[in-house]
Amino acid sequence: MKMHRNGLRQTMVMWSAFCAGLVFASAAFAHVFPQKQEPGAGATVAAPAQVKITFDGPLEPAFTTLTVTDSTGKQVNTAKSTVDEHHPAVVSVPLPALGAGRYTVHWVAVASDGHRTHGDYAFDVK
Structure with missing residues (x-):
């Protein structure tokens, strides 16, 4: 009976280590996705002063961008987007x-x- 318990214990330890590895691996290869958009998708708003998106994790400022285009595809923002340092x-x-x-x-x-x-x-300005 001791061999059976030891085998079961060893299997449980190995299984736990495997699951922990999956959790840490998925965290290490995480992508960021929008959590809040201002103005929101599909919203009809008065002309906004800015577009702001909050993501579910920290961003790399040098490579993260927002651009806004009109219905003809012309870019309307002239300033660069920025990641909030705080x-x-x-x-x-x-x-x-x-x-x-x-x-x-x-x-x-x-x-x-x-x-x-x-x-x-997309969003609409009234």
Whole structure:
């Protein structure tokens, strides 16, 4: 009976180590994704002064960007986007005065571990 208990204990230890490895591996290869967008996707708003996205993890400022285009595909922001130095999961870009219409936000987010994600969403200005 002792051999059976030892074998079971060894199997449990190995299984626990395997599961812990999976958890740490997934954390090491994490990507960042938007948690909050201002203005939000699909929103109709008065002309915003900026676009701001909060991600679920810290961003690499040198490689993270936001651009905003109008309905013809022309980029409307002239300033570069910046990652907030006090809140490294937040990136924003100031906007000029926008007229009524549909605008698309294009984002590229690079996590502090170097993994890149990207996406876009639209909002309307009334």
